[in-house]
Amino acid sequence: xxxxxxxxxxxxxxxxxxxxxxxxxxxxxxxxxxxxxxxxxxxxxxxxxxxxxxxxxxxxxxxxxxxxxxxxxxxxxxxxxxxxxxxxxxxxxxxxxxxxxxxxxxxxxxxxxxxxxxxxxxxxxxxxxxxxxxxxxxxxxxxxxxxxxxxxxxxxxxxxxxxxxxxxxxxxxxxxxxxxxxxxxxxxxxxxxxxxxxxxxxxxxxxxxxxxxxxxxxxxxxxxxxxxxxxxxxxxxxxxxxxxxxxxxxxxxxxxxxxxxxxxxxxxxxxxxxxxxxxxxxxxxxxxxxxxxxxxxxxxxxxxxxxxxxxxxxxxxxxxxxxxxxxxxxxxxxxxxxxxxxxxxxxxxxxxxxxxxxxxxxxxxxxxxxxxxxxxxxxxxxxxxxxxxxxxxxxxxxxxxxxxxxxxxxxxxxxxxxxxxxxxxxxxxxxxxxxxxxxxxxxxxxxxxxxxxxxxxxxxxxxxxxxxxxxxxxxxxxxxxxxxxxxxxxxxxxxxxxxxxxxxxxxxxxxxxxxxxxxxxxxxxxxxxxxxxxxxxxxxxxxxxxxxxxxxxxxxxxxxxxxxxxxxxxxxxxxxxxxxxxxxxxxxxxxxxxxxxxxxxxxxxxxxxxxxxxxxxxxxxxxxxx
Amino acid sequence: xxxxxxxxxxxxxxxxxxxxxxxxxxxxxxxxxxxxxxxxxxxxxxxxxxxxxxxxxxxxxxxxxxxxxxxxxxxxxxxxxxxxxxxxxxxxxxxxxxxxxxxxxxxxxxxxxxxxxxxxxxxxxxxxxxxxxxxxxxxxxxxxxxxxxxxxxxxxxxxxxxxxxxxxxxxxxxxxxxxxxxxxxxxxxxxxxxxxxxxxxxxxxxxxxxxxxxxxxxxxxxxxxxxxxxxxxxxxxxxxxxxxxxxxx
Numbered sequence: 042x043x044x045x046x047x048x049x050x051x052x053x054x055x056x057x058x059x060x061x062x063x064x065x066x067x068x069x070x071x072x073x074x075x076x077x078x079x080x081x082x083x084x085x086x087x088x089x090x091x092x093x094x095x096x097x098x099x100x101x102x103x104x105x106x107x108x109x110x111x112x113x114x115x116x117x118x119x120x121x122x123x124x125x126x127x128x129x130x131x132x133x134x135x136x137x138x139x140x141x142x143x144x145x146x147x148x149x150x151x152x153x154x155x156x157x158x159x160x161x162x163x164x165x166x167x168x169x170x171x172x173x174x175x176x177x178x179x180x181x182x183x184x185x186x187x188x189x190x191x192x193x194x195x196x197x198x199x200x201x202x203x204x205x206x207x208x209x210x211x212x213x214x215x216x217x218x219x220x221x222x223x224x225x226x227x228x229x230x231x232x233x234x235x236x237x238x239x240x241x242x243x244x245x246x247x248x249x250x251x252x253x254x255x256x257x258x259x260x261x262x263x264x265x266x267x268x269x270x271x272x273x274x275x276x277x278x279x280x281x282x283x284x285x286x287x288x289x290x291x292x293x294x295x296x297x298x299x300x301x302x303x304x305x306x307x308x309x310x311x312x313x314x315x316x317x318x319x320x321x322x323x324x325x326x327x328x329x330x331x332x333x334x335x336x337x338x339x340x341x342x343x344x345x346x347x348x349x350x351x352x353x354x355x356x357x358x359x360x361x362x363x364x365x366x367x368x369x370x371x372x373x374x375x376x377x378x379x380x381x382x383x384x385x386x387x388x389x390x391x392x393x394x395x396x397x398x399x400x401x402x403x404x405x406x407x408x409x410x411x412x413x414x415x416x417x418x419x420x421x422x423x424x425x426x427x428x429x430x431x432x433x434x435x436x437x438x439x440x441x442x443x444x445x446x447x448x449x450x451x452x453x454x455x456x457x458x459x460x461x462x463x464x465x466x467x468x469x470x471x472x473x474x475x476x477x478x479x480x481x482x483x484x485x486x487x488x489x490x491x492x493x494x495x496x497x498x499x500x501x502x503x504x505x506x507x508x509x510x511x512x513x514x515x516x517x518x519x520x521x522x523x524x525x526x527x528x529x530x531x532x533x534x535x536x537x538x539x540x541x542x543x544x545x546x547x548x549x550x551x552x553x554x555x556x557x558x559x560x561x562x563x564x565x566x567x568x569x570x571x572x573x574x575x576x577x578x579x580x581x582x583x584x585x586x587x588x589x590x591x592x593x594x595x596x597x598x599x600x601x602x603x604x605x606x607x608x609x610x611x612x613x614x615x616x617x618x619x620x621x622x623x624x625x626x627x628x629x630x631x632x633x634x635x636x637x638x639x640x641x642x643x644x645x646x647x648x649x650x651x652x653x654x655x656x657x658x659x660x661x662x663x664x665x666x667x
Numbered sequence: 668x669x670x671x672x673x674x675x676x677x678x679x680x681x682x683x684x685x686x687x688x689x690x691x692x693x694x695x696x697x698x699x700x701x702x703x704x705x706x707x708x709x710x711x712x713x714x715x716x717x718x719x720x721x722x723x724x725x726x727x728x729x730x731x732x733x734x735x736x737x738x739x740x741x742x743x744x745x746x747x748x749x750x751x752x753x754x755x756x757x758x759x760x761x762x763x764x765x766x767x768x769x770x771x772x773x774x775x776x777x778x779x780x781x782x783x784x785x786x787x788x789x790x791x792x793x794x795x796x797x798x799x800x801x802x803x804x805x806x807x808x809x810x811x812x813x814x815x816x817x818x819x820x821x822x823x824x825x826x827x828x829x830x831x832x833x834x835x836x837x838x839x840x841x842x843x844x845x846x847x848x849x850x851x852x853x854x855x856x857x858x859x860x861x862x863x864x865x866x867x868x869x870x871x872x873x874x875x876x877x878x879x880x881x882x883x884x885x886x887x888x889x890x891x892x893x894x895x896x897x898x899x900x901x902x903x904x905x906x907x908x909x910x911x912x913x914x915x916x
Contacts, residue, residue: 061694063699064702067860101721148721148759148760149718149721150715150716150718150721151719151721151722153719154722154725190844202725202763205763206730206766206767206798207797207801210766210767210769210770211768211770212770212773212781212805213773214773214778214811214812215776216808216811216812216841216845217808217812217845219845220841220844221874223806224877224878224881227876227881305673323855324883341886342867377713396676476678492826519713544892547891547892548896548898549892550890550892551890551892551896552894554890555894566898578877590885593880593884593885594884594885594887595885595886595887596884603887611757641873645837645872645873645874646837646838646868647868648863648870648872649833649859649869651833651836651865652863652866653830653833653834653862653866655796655868656830656866657797657830660830
């Protein structure tokens, strides 16, 4: 063997191999050779794996956040693992790219800086002081180990430094601020009158012919929703409440009385003498007798415990062992404790630990409430327990019976339950029992709707179960004119009223363009008018529809006016006139507004740089999703 | 193949081999050790340098965050930036520090300093790197703000694929619009908006939208109604009491 190696090492190729091994061990350690190449990730970003656990952690966090936002009745589709894990994976990839880019730029975080940051975080502090215990427990609650938390924090800092370096060092030059102010803070004098929809609504009338014509022209929008009528069995624990046997209550009372909180508690001190390994029986007995003698002579128990007791734990506390409700100490001790008078020293008591002298220093007599006092509470508890048990056993039987039955009536009769019938339920039912997403999904599922099977028995809450089947399925059908007449009348009236408002608005604009003032035109037509001098796009003083329209309009030449109108979403018309247009001047704006404009400009540059940087990273990267 | 008849012969052969090759073997091992430890040492040294630069840069960021309100903080930030640039030149932190210094200078209205910081970044950073491309775009904006429109526009011309096309286009739009070249500005802004809209994480760009809107004003709508046309019945009813009120006093 040795000889073979010696001979083979002579070859140049072999020497090269040996040196490659030597050097690689020296540089990278053994693990790079033994552990390379195994793969279990869900994706790879530039050769770095993303593990399924990592994705799962993000998905879990996301689910918790969604549930706390939307409550327990959340649509299960929103919690869909597949959808969430795709999102999670994309965000992890994005972050991984940033971390890699930071690492490639040799960005780093020192341990001192990490320590400074962690100890400065308020959630780890008690009274302004960093607490290592709080640190560990807070991390554990959030699902981190100190190592994984440090790594996450370190990556956060790296990504933050990278961000501060490129998009975060964005600015706005004086010229850009002037330019932005010119447009963002532009002022226009706007006079306008309002033609409210309400003013014309009353006068609009819709004829039967118009309704019929509209019905015929828009038939497709008058189909009823697809619906199902369900028969269902609903089980609640409260339906199973039965009278309680008095004997049961008494038995429970007895059990309750002997329960922990009604026990007599004794506070106990002791002096323990333990035979040493090289101590003879005689010496040990003498030691016990000595302590006994001192106690008999009225020696102070606490002082003696401190000097003589072999129980290091209690000796310095005067032998104090704390409270026992009869189950804390060995049986021999508890027996002695139970029979002891308060503040009297016991005879020596032998246990496995050695010989004890015991004193009861405090006694709390436990007293149980009377049966009459406890009865209502006990009765409720027994009833709840029994009705819940009855409910669950009925549910189990129902599950078996309903699975095979051709209807719900059979199982219901057998179990003496009631089958109820629902009102028609639509696919997007929003009210009542069947708005529950699980029940709704079941009612329209292939199994229940098309095959006509009973649904499974759904648990809506621990004390609330429902099983259902479809009795009647109504496809969408054209509703007769009579049942949609009112609906059409409302639509048509609204349309006509809006058209009337628009005609009045056009008339008003025509009058304004013919030279009338807003005041005169408004008065002639009988509407309110208002004026906003020096209005700005986003000052919030104008109706948003008016602000959009009035600032989008080409500015009139100096000294002239331009008139137009716009409709609000609610159907009012705003007839307006723009007279003076003044570009915004940065220097004339209040300091806060100037700061706001400067932030607006550098913010938008920063957003673009950030987005383009990110996109560039993604395009350059080698990303594989398995 | 050689054959050794006894242990002694084997030992003898080994000794001979050692006499011939021992020195070079030891030298080889020593060299490998020196190489390995040297490499590790170098790694540790440069990691230490990076961490020291990082600590200073964190301090710089903190000082810069307070610089708007507190002139003393501004001084601290400027001093730290200068220190990082000299002590750790060649590191990404030096580039970032210069970019931060440029930002602070623009904030203070000191465009000359901003220009020289940005030119420093252009000289230091690898050409074509993110930092260089971003610095060049910012330099153009600073130059434009100093009044040199043509110089600024020249800086914004990048040959070949530019990953920062949207930010360049937005800067160009601002420069052109400030110079009164409205139609060219509109084209640049629209390019910026188009590139930005391809992104997934871009929030609405209010100022950009308003600039585009101001360059594409809406014309007043045509009105077909004449002043003399009758009003819809309802409105005339509304008109009547208004007239009546006027006549009462």
